[in-house]
């Protein structure tokens with residue numbers, strides 16, 4: 371059994387740091403470190419005052435784009451600078467801490483200004499420069515959160531991970547050996563604080579760690595993509611042997627559907643890592659899908675919690691058949707004896723999600739028989755233009771694929787790919803589509819659930835363009851018109867996930883059948899002619 375260490379890792383996203391910094395410090399970090407007496411490590415992403423799309427990371431990436439086009443980028447750096455200075459002046463009371471924070475902020479931004487100036491001259495921004503520039507978002511955010519903690523009575527220390535990977539470290543894929551290497555490097559980096567907290571339990575330090583673990587050889591965006599701070603926090607949790615990884619968001623946890631779109635959505639107390647990955651991949655961006663593997667292997671549960679409702683239980687992401695740290699056996703009794711098993715089995719699906727901005731690509735081979743390598747040729751072309759396929763269904767001479775095309779760049783790439791795909795056969799594309807995915811670990815044991823899903827869509831008059839069952843059997847997906855996506859989400863949710871409505875339906879069905887039985891019996895009695 372793995373022993374508890376009393377370490378809790380708390381990851382805060384960019385919009386939470388932007389909107390609720392004092393609540394994070396006073397109601398969350400202070401509560402766990404001073405009231406519950408946990409060892410707390412904080413991992414933050416780059417600040418966003420309003421939305422992630424207008425946040426610091428997006429602005430820094432815009433600077434890289436401009437420099438690559440040999441265009442002016444200093445105005446954007448100035449906006450980032452002013453935003454962070456205003457923020458420091460607004461929240462940091464202690465003048466010494468405030469002055470130091472503003473000075474550090476300006477120095478970091480000056481430095482990347484110089485890197486970008488050099489790139490602009492060359493007309494090319496290397497992946498290494500992009501990483502260097504992007505890392506500043508997390509640096510500024512963590513410099514601020516460290517100052518805010520110290521300003522409000524928490525002893526905090528800023529930890530910069532932007533150079534945790536040595537420049538001569540060479541990998542082409544971020545595989546397990548890379549993560550083993552990184553976890554060891556994080557252990558070494560955090561060891562002084564861990565030792566300090568053991569030696570001085572009454573004078574603990576809270577490390578505030580940049581949620582950026584560059585500089586990755588192929589670039590963090592290529593290797594992990596946006597949202598990399600979840601993975602960074604997970605690796606810190608493994609390195610420090612944490613009891614729990616907490617991912618703090620602006621939502622109470624994982625719901626049966628996006629609560630903004632389905633008002634009746636229910637908060638789930640637990641989901642499995644596979645379910646969480648599928649939900650994120652198909653449109654419910656609750657946690658980066660790479661986060662789960664390393665933490666779960668180390669038997670660390672992940673808890674999604676709400677910064678605006680810290681007392682809520684949130685949602686635990688953990689397998690239902692592996693013991694957590696500090697537990698000898700899995701938490702649930704053997705499935706066959708568990709009453710919740712029957713309930714879950716009856717429910718079948720765990721959650722539903724939709725993903726917009728989908729394009730369906732149909733390719734009909736021009737050969738009479740399927741030519742050798744037809745699929746390989748298609749994927750080589752798609753790969754060349756960095757196009758990802760979310761769903762695929764094939765027959766002998768026909769391939770249908772659903773591709774996420776969220777912006778102009780991917781649309782341009784799609785057009786170029788289609789030109790080349792035409793050499794293989796007739797190609798047609800259908801735009802403005804959405805993927806609807808029903809996710810649930812119990813679904814593979816539940817016959818008829820797909821039938822109910824598609825019947826519900828038919829009842830609503832929604833046309834299904836393509837159907838696919840995920841290879842891992844925990845996902846049933848279909849592609850429909852984007853304009854029908856909310857209607858689809860709400861109607862399938864009501865049929866398959868809304869326990870209250872299901873109970874009402876079952877009750878009315880059982881009442882109806884009872885009434886029917888009584889009527890029939892009365893008829894029989896009448897016919898008896900007593």
Ligand SMILES: Nc1ncnc2c1ncn2[C@@H]1O[C@H](COP(=O)(O)OP(=O)(O)O)[C@@H](O)[C@H]1O
Nearest residue numbers: 383385619620621623624625627628630654655
């Ligand atoms: N099944 C789901 N459960 C919870 N949130 C969901 C779900 N599907 C989509 N969402 C949306 O994901 C968002 C994630 O929360 P938020 O903290 O705002 O994101 P971020 O960390 O990117 O700032 C919420 O706005 C929520 O509406």
Ligand SMILES: N[C@@H](CC(=O)OP(=O)(O)O)C(=O)O
Nearest residue numbers: 383384415427596597598599
């Ligand atoms: N700042 C990065 C990394 C990240 O994880 O952000 P967030 O935790 O706010 O989703 C991004 O925007 O991609």
